[in-house]
Amino acid sequence: MLSPFFLEEPTTVAEASSLLARHGESAKILAGGTELLLVLKERLATFERLVHIKGIPGLAGISLENGKSELRIGALCTHRALEKDPLIRSRFPLIAEAERQIANVRVRASGTLGGNLCFAEPHADPGTFLLALGARLVLQSARGSRTLGVSDFFVDYFETVLEPDEIMTEIRVPPLSESAGWSYHRYALLERPSVAVCVLLEPDPGGRHIRSGAISLGCVAPTPVRATEAEKKLVGMALSEVGRHALEIGREAAKAGEPLDDLYGSADYKRELVAVFVKRGLVQAAARMEGAKR
């Protein structure tokens, strides 16, 4: 049973922010509730007041902006909306593919992207692929607004830079070129992922070599992390060479994590999974690039 709380239903971001500022620690934003209601049920925290933001118009859209190339996702978009959206499926298939694998149908129908990021549960998916994609997160309050990269947003386990009166309003994703190669691999032993790996490769103009590569790892550190040393090894590599080096790059990437022994698996096991997922991811991403050339 949930303990009683007072419900606020603001209709603007400014109003929601003022309510949060006024009530401080005793108030909390409620979006899809898939995390917050469990926290309340488990009595891990109690709040006198929940500020329900789903009634605020304009926070659940999906559109292309800035010359029709940048993807704008409203923070209240559900995982299901992202999985099914035709625009995302055609222009950002990586997002649709990753979203499809999150949780179960019911959590996907209720849980929002903003709620996922703001809760900062380390065993999660979106932070990982948004980090590889170079997404920017827009935080708004009655005081103004700021835009941050994913790595500047997450601080620690369950901790972000979000101020108590700030609301995440949108997630902006730079264009994903059609010639890019991508992959998303995750393994979930329990409900949430044990390990998640996202690979994104950009070709050079000739299309036969890698201009740059992003490898991001989820669930193996307090926040999603980029495997920068491994990424360096990809620069200039011929696509035909990727398969031969994939495992070695995977092993390098695994060093970027600091996994813990926990219910989701031992630290050694997770490191091994990272290496294998990076290997598979590189091969798959390179194959997609070869496919895109034709």
Place this chain on the structure above:
Amino acid sequence: MSLTRVAQSLPLEFRLNGRHVALEVKPHETLLEVLRERVGLTGTKLSCDMQVCGACTVLLDGLPVSSCTSLAFEARGKEVLTIEGLSDGRKLHPLQEAFIRCGGFQCGFCTAGMIMAAKALLDEQPNPTVEEIKHFMKGNICRCTGYQMIIESIQEASRLLGQPGKEA
């Protein structure tokens, strides 16, 4: 002022299995509590209480949700479908028919949720592959059947629903 002492009541009007329902709810009341304890529809079951098992699955505007972890007030203006709303009272719904025919349940505790989730699947994808069934039904747990007969039940229901004139 301690808010827990303030008794906030919210008017809630929604359609439940095709019928209009109007009542007052507290913000913290779950949809499951309202369905079972206020409206008396006990077909929907409570098990894990944490969005994992699916025993409490109902359809909210056609989408499967965990009623255990959905707040009742959010059903405002929406259409809720529970297991009680599937059959017209005389003839079973093809999904119910198929679960009986194929042995898709034993103790039956997961069944209402299984059938509601399967309804959402078949509404979206009338002829799902086994892979699609497994993916969609992944969040509905059954400790009795071993799942094979549930998959067969859903395939059977898909066939039954596909036969013209056999729709419930």
